[in-house]
Amino acid sequence: MNEELDSQLSAMFDDELPPAECELLARRLSRDEQLKARWGRYAVVGAVIRAERGVRLNAPLAGRISAVLLAEPSLESLAGAALRRPSVRWWQPLAAGGLAASVAAVSILWLRTQAPGLSAPVSAQLAPAASMRSGAVLPASAAGSAQVDSYVVPPTPQIVPVVVPSTELANYVVAHSMFSSPVARRNLLSAFMTSEPAATPPEEAPSDAKKAAR
Amino acid sequence: MSADVSDLSLVRRVQRGDKGAFDALVLKYQHKLVKLVMRYVRNPAEAEDIAQEAFIKAYRALPQFRGDSAFYTWLYRIAINTAKNAVVSRDRSPIEYDLDRHHSDESYDMQGRMKDSETPEGLVLTDEIRTTVNAAIDALPEDLRTAIVLRELEGLSYEEIAAAMDCPVGTVRSRIFRAREAIDRRLREVFEGGLGRAEELG
Numbered sequence: 001m002n003e004e005l006d007s008q009l010s011a012m013f014d015d016e017l018p019p020a021e022c023e024l025l026a027r028r029l030s031r032d033e034q035l036k037a038r039w040g041r042y043a044v045v046g047a048v049i050r051a052e053r054g055v056r057l058n059a060p061l062a063g064r065i066s067a068v069l070l071a072e073p074s075l076e077s078l079a080g081a082a083l084r085r086p087s088v089r090w091w092q093p094l095a096a097g098g099l100a101a102s103v104a105a106v107s108i109l110w111l112r113t114q115a116p117g118l119s120a121p122v123s124a125q126l127a128p129a130a131s132m133r134s135g136a137v138l139p140a141s142a143a144g145s146a147q148v149d150s151y152v153v154p155p156t157p158q159i160v161p162v163v164v165p166s167t168e169l170a171n172y173v174v175a176h177s178m179f180s181s182p183v184a185r186r187n188l189l190s191a192f193m194t195s196e197p198a199a200t201p202p203e204e205a206p207s208d209a210k211k212a213a214r
Numbered sequence: 215m216s217a218d219v220s221d222l223s224l225v226r227r228v229q230r231g232d233k234g235a236f237d238a239l240v241l242k243y244q245h246k247l248v249k250l251v252m253r254y255v256r257n258p259a260e261a262e263d264i265a266q267e268a269f270i271k272a273y274r275a276l277p278q279f280r281g282d283s284a285f286y287t288w289l290y291r292i293a294i295n296t297a298k299n300a301v302v303s304r305d306r307s308p309i310e311y312d313l314d315r316h317h318s319d320e321s322y323d324m325q326g327r328m329k330d331s332e333t334p335e336g337l338v339l340t341d342e343i344r345t346t347v348n349a350a351i352d353a354l355p356e357d358l359r360t361a362i363v364l365r366e367l368e369g370l371s372y373e374e375i376a377a378a379m380d381c382p383v384g385t386v387r388s389r390i391f392r393a394r395e396a397i398d399r400r401l402r403e404v405f406e407g408g409l410g411r412a413e414e415l416g
Binding site for chain 1 (some may be wrong): 236237240262265266363366397398
């Protein structure tokens with residue numbers, strides 16, 4: 001064995017060889033079994049000096065690992081696959097997102113064409129319900145102005161309060177409550193009567209009061 | 215001298231598909247790694263298995279190694295994680311745990327030692343290696359012994375050893391090489407004799 005080569009090997013083992021020489025020697029080391037065995041013995045010497053347990057000259061661990069790696073694919077091919085993989089990876093989420101968005105857009109368009117009721121904005125559908133809750137009928141102009149720009153916050157419709165005389169309303173309720181229970185009907189009527197404004201009492205009210213007092 | 219140059223040149227070769235270069239890395243670090251794993255497991259055979267697994271994991275992960283840290287630092291982290299996972303999975307296995315605990319500590323240690331050397335011949339060989347190396351170091355001239363011990367035991371760089379020994383860096387390199395050569399000569403004799411005896415016993 002060339003003494004200069006061994007000297008280089010010793011320096012390389014200590015990370016003290018210039019990079020250019022390291023490259024050349026690493027190439028030779030990976031192929032030369034005799035050089036590799038010497039390299040292994042240098043490791044044994046260091047381990048004994050450091051009093052490391054389990055030091056074995058024949059290095060069964062290295063042999064076992066080498067045997068396992070024989071079945072492994074070369075890292076060159078793995079590295080190629082790893083380099084290719086990121087380029088595949090970065091556009092996959094974008095493509096998936098784009099596909100999902102287009103499916104959603106097509107679904108929305110299809111639903112709008114299939115179900116006419118759904119084509120109206122949500123607020124427009126909510127407007128009648130709001131008017132029913134307020135107990136008044138919207139004028140045509142107000143209903144027409146219920147156009148909204150946003151699906152999120154429907155504008156409050158302009159509700160014009162309509163005062164319906166309670167007597168008319170009572171007659172209406174009585175006329176339409178023939179199927180309701182007598183107790184409920186009586187309660188409803190008494191509620192209407194007590195809610196009558198005191199400022200405008202009907203003319204026959206005092207006589208009724210007198211009769212009641214009598 | 216930049217650190218880790220030799221490891222990096224071997225790593226680059228492995229990354230280019232040269233498996234032989236990985237053998238050199240295993241030969242260099244196997245003892246260190248087994249010693250490291252022994253902090254987590256008591257059984258030397260188990261420590262070797264974990265070190266083997268760590269090396270194989272490192273090999274498979276080498277395409278992602280860019281050399282931002284030293285190779286051994288990277289390998290060290292893989293080995294620590296592998297050892298921790300092995301300890302956790304072993305502790306989760308009650309049958310294995312109970313079987314281990316059926317042995318007394320002494321018999322457990324003896325079992326570990328037997329696995330460590332695998333065969334009685336191996337045990338003899340290991341002891342003989344230790345004795346031979348220590349004897350060879352003792353027989354070295356003072357300047358060679360100091361240089362190799364400062365390098366291997368204290369982990370000093372050639373420059374630091376040169377400063378400590380008040381000599382040029384080239385002289386340090388030469389002294390360390392000559393010390394290794396002297397020990398290696400004795401070691402080869404034992405190795406060849408040990409193998410011959412082992413074959414006779416077998």
